[in-house]
Amino acid sequence: MNILEIRGLHKDFGGLRALNDLSLTIEPGQIFGLIGPNGAGKSTAFNCIAGVYAPSGGEIYFNGVRINGERPWNLCKRGLARTFQIVKPFATKSVLYNVMVGAFARTNSRSEAERKALEVLEYLHFEKHRNSRAGNLTIADRKRLEIARALATEPQLLLLDEVMAGLRPSEVDEMVGVIQQLRGRGITIFVIEHIMRAIMALSDHVVVLHFGQKIAEGAPHQVASDERVIKAYLGDEYVISAG
Amino acid sequence: MTRRSINQSACLLVAVLALGLPLVMRSATYLHILILLYFYAYLTTSWNLVGGFAGVLPLGHAAFVGIGAYTSTILYLQYGVSPWLGMLVGGILATLVGILIGLPTFKMRGAYFALATIAFAEGIRVMIENIDRLGPFVINGPRGLQIPPLKLGLSNFMFAVKEPYYYIILIMLAAVLLLTYCISRSKLGYYLNAGGEEPEAAMALGVNVARAKLIAMAMSSFLTALAGTFYAQFTLYIHPKSVVSLDLSFEIAFIALIGGRGSIAGPVLGALLLRPVSDFSRIYFGDTVPGLHLIIFGVVLILVMLYQPRGLQEPLTRLYNRLVDRLAGTEGGEASA
Amino acid sequence: MIYLLEDTINGILMGSIYGLTALGLTVIFGVLKVINFAHGSLLMVAMYVTYWTVQMSGIHPYLSLVVVVPVMFVFGYYLQDIVIKPIFKAEKEVREPITVIIVTTGVWYILDNLTLLIFGPQYRNLQDNALRGKMFVLGDMLISVPKFWGFVTALVTAGLLYWFLQRTRIGRAIRATSLDREASSLMGISPYKVYNLAFGIGTATAGVAAVTLIPFYNVFPTVGVLFDIKGFIIVVLGGLGSIGGALLGGIIIGLIESVGPQFMAATWTEAIVYALFLVFLFLKPSGLFGVKYDW
Numbered sequence: 001m002n003i004l005e006i007r008g009l010h011k012d013f014g015g016l017r018a019l020n021d022l023s024l025t026i027e028p029g030q031i032f033g034l035i036g037p038n039g040a041g042k043s044t045a046f047n048c049i050a051g052v053y054a055p056s057g058g059e060i061y062f063n064g065v066r067i068n069g070e071r072p073w074n075l076c077k078r079g080l081a082r083t084f085q086i087v088k089p090f091a092t093k094s095v096l097y098n099v100m101v102g103a104f105a106r107t108n109s110r111s112e113a114e115r116k117a118l119e120v121l122e123y124l125h126f127e128k129h130r131n132s133r134a135g136n137l138t139i140a141d142r143k144r145l146e147i148a149r150a151l152a153t154e155p156q157l158l159l160l161d162e163v164m165a166g167l168r169p170s171e172v173d174e175m176v177g178v179i180q181q182l183r184g185r186g187i188t189i190f191v192i193e194h195i196m197r198a199i200m201a202l203s204d205h206v207v208v209l210h211f212g213q214k215i216a217e218g219a220p221h222q223v224a225s226d227e228r229v230i231k232a233y234l235g236d237e238y239v240i241s242a243g
Numbered sequence: 244m245t246r247r248s249i250n251q252s253a254c255l256l257v258a259v260l261a262l263g264l265p266l267v268m269r270s271a272t273y274l275h276i277l278i279l280l281y282f283y284a285y286l287t288t289s290w291n292l293v294g295g296f297a298g299v300l301p302l303g304h305a306a307f308v309g310i311g312a313y314t315s316t317i318l319y320l321q322y323g324v325s326p327w328l329g330m331l332v333g334g335i336l337a338t339l340v341g342i343l344i345g346l347p348t349f350k351m352r353g354a355y356f357a358l359a360t361i362a363f364a365e366g367i368r369v370m371i372e373n374i375d376r377l378g379p380f381v382i383n384g385p386r387g388l389q390i391p392p393l394k395l396g397l398s399n400f401m402f403a404v405k406e407p408y409y410y411i412i413l414i415m416l417a418a419v420l421l422l423t424y425c426i427s428r429s430k431l432g433y434y435l436n437a438g439g440e441e442p443e444a445a446m447a448l449g450v451n452v453a454r455a456k457l458i459a460m461a462m463s464s465f466l467t468a469l470a471g472t473f474y475a476q477f478t479l480y481i482h483p484k485s486v487v488s489l490d491l492s493f494e495i496a497f498i499a500l501i502g503g504r505g506s507i508a509g510p511v512l513g514a515l516l517l518r519p520v521s522d523f524s525r526i527y528f529g530d531t532v533p534g535l536h537l538i539i540f541g542v543v544l545i546l547v548m549l550y551q552p553r554g555l556q557e558p559l560t561r562l563y564n565r566l567v568d569r570l571a572g573t574e575g576g577e578a579s580a
Numbered sequence: 581m582i583y584l585l586e587d588t589i590n591g592i593l594m595g596s597i598y599g600l601t602a603l604g605l606t607v608i609f610g611v612l613k614v615i616n617f618a619h620g621s622l623l624m625v626a627m628y629v630t631y632w633t634v635q636m637s638g639i640h641p642y643l644s645l646v647v648v649v650p651v652m653f654v655f656g657y658y659l660q661d662i663v664i665k666p667i668f669k670a671e672k673e674v675r676e677p678i679t680v681i682i683v684t685t686g687v688w689y690i691l692d693n694l695t696l697l698i699f700g701p702q703y704r705n706l707q708d709n710a711l712r713g714k715m716f717v718l719g720d721m722l723i724s725v726p727k728f729w730g731f732v733t734a735l736v737t738a739g740l741l742y743w744f745l746q747r748t749r750i751g752r753a754i755r756a757t758s759l760d761r762e763a764s765s766l767m768g769i770s771p772y773k774v775y776n777l778a779f780g781i782g783t784a785t786a787g788v789a790a791v792t793l794i795p796f797y798n799v800f801p802t803v804g805v806l807f808d809i810k811g812f813i814i815v816v817l818g819g820l821g822s823i824g825g826a827l828l829g830g831i832i833i834g835l836i837e838s839v840g841p842q843f844m845a846a847t848w849t850e851a852i853v854y855a856l857f858l859v860f861l862f863l864k865p866s867g868l869f870g871v872k873y874d875w
Contacts, residue, residue: 052443071446072446072447073447073448073450073451073452076446076447076448076449077449081447082447088441088443089441089444090436090440090444090445092553093437093440097436101434101436101437102449104430105449110428110429110430113433149444150448153449300681300682302685347862347865348861348865351866352613353678354681357615358615358812358816359816359861361809361812362813362816362854362857363854363858365809365854366851366854366857366858370851373847373848373850373851493685493689496682497685500682533693534692534694534697537692538689538690540689541689542686544683545663545687548683549666549667552670552679
């Protein structure tokens, strides 16, 4: 069974159609990429899947169950976790506290949540920051915290919203390593990214959005040579550098 | 000495001091002031459950004080129900009202909740002030209700001296502090903090933010109403201006905010610092400068928000920790953790 | 029947003045996303300014607009600049600056009690002004003259404000900032300057409201509290941030207060207002014209 299946997804804001007839299928264990220029509707698609917006039309199935309009916290309990493009740490709290909030999704016990949170932090080589105030972390560490929190909820499918934006090249490589490691753990990953180099290196399968519409789909190298994709990106600030 | 043993002895010292004070303090006036100080510390700690941990701003908690006070008093005066039982009934009634306010507003921006609480409290005050009877219940409008001190004793929650009141409110305060401590370390506490700080992120992590806030609101309303009954039994006279006034709602919020909302010690510290200001300015300047303590509150509030937005508990806690460190370092030689 | 019509007309007139008092609240919320709890106190201050201006000069109450409006604008502008702005800056990251709401309640307490200290608790009113007690006679109906002019002023003020926000460059900058805090910097204006302006304008409209009230209303240190609570209810009914909504919300309350007593004890009408507020909160919390906010 497919872990995520989207059929004919629409989203309108007032008179503006932000997302038009998007269909895609993600198989378990995949790293699935969603790319496109700024304002192409990528985040809108994510927000529809993650329950922030109710879709205007179309169907979303998670593990074969229709999840249209399901609230975010219920989706999390079903095994769908996400990170935010603009990171949202609980800034006045420690890193451990942040991750424990995620861990509480699967347990009511504080000690159990703490144990699980520490395990996640160790797994992400992040345990030395456990007592740091989340608001004082660097951008790269905040992005990592986003992933750590999401991971603590024990997801089957993880939506990563531009976790590499704003990172230095060395940090991007590190993040790519982390994501590959997650897949090794059996987590399916759906990733939005602007940084082509990273997404080409990571993804098994890529969908390209432009003005809310899917314009190409396939293996990364196929998509990168697609004429419509190149046209969509040209004139935009992002340049393809086949990684 | 280790840090742990220092902390324990500090707690013990505070406990002994609090328990022993009435034995050495013979002045009824000072005891009265202390009782009200604990009363406010209790109210503010209850407020803190929703106003501090859930990150919203309730500005109408006097409504719950009023519901508690009026419920138990009416039940006692008209039906002879023990105030202890009336206290419970008032608490349950307040819980229902608290849920009623929270249900629609916790899904909205925080401003709506603040507005709803303030308008609701004023609505209740207006109602009480304008109604002499509500069905079978005598409310007495603006004149209020008086409890004749005829049947003294624990079962009637009425005493000729102040000491019993002192110990009752002390126990109530200790209990609500313990409850706050437990909640802050529980899943609910984590969920409230998370939802208060970044609701969107919290929801994505499986937190039903509105529900967590609603639970906090229900508990806070319940506990606040209990204090209403205490106040009625302590003063034996309640009227709308004393128990449902906007000033009471604001004073509770101000004490919490100046002391430090969202922390356990903040509300108690706030009451310790501000209640004496309010009592003494009323005693000494009540006739000449009637609103003096409110001006002081306003100025202190703005200064604290500007320079110590987490409240005064933050620098004071730091000071205390440094003191403990020094003691632990010089006396025991054990490195501080 | 004729009484009902008379009450309806007077209710609409008084209600539009209520709307006028709430206009500043809705403008400030629209831009800063903060409920200014000191709004009633600013109205109170404006009423004292109006009272003393007219009392000492003996001019027609409405002429005092030229004094009251600039004074209140400057007062609001610098109140935001000196007291509120630093907190906004400190809490830049916070989605909803609750601390700012708190500070405005502090301002409320300081203003009300300082006024009490300076002017005492007594009620003051302008005994002989050009408008006091005047009535239009319309057939068998009596319509209050000062309330009629208040009604006209409310409509003009709302219209001017709407025009200002829609058509002028500064107005557009203010609206842009209300959508996105950073947007105004793209137009070359600091968002904090826009906040100052919005706060000044909101306070100036409280000044206009004070001038319309003075001919027939008492002034005392806690007069603002009455209008504060009413203002809160009005903006929730009309929709926070909506100018038309504030007027409409005010008129609804004015109608209930003036027509209600035909059918029930007058004290109950106040309870009805609060009940209506709660009903709205449950059924349409975004108000009549409000935007439904996401988290």
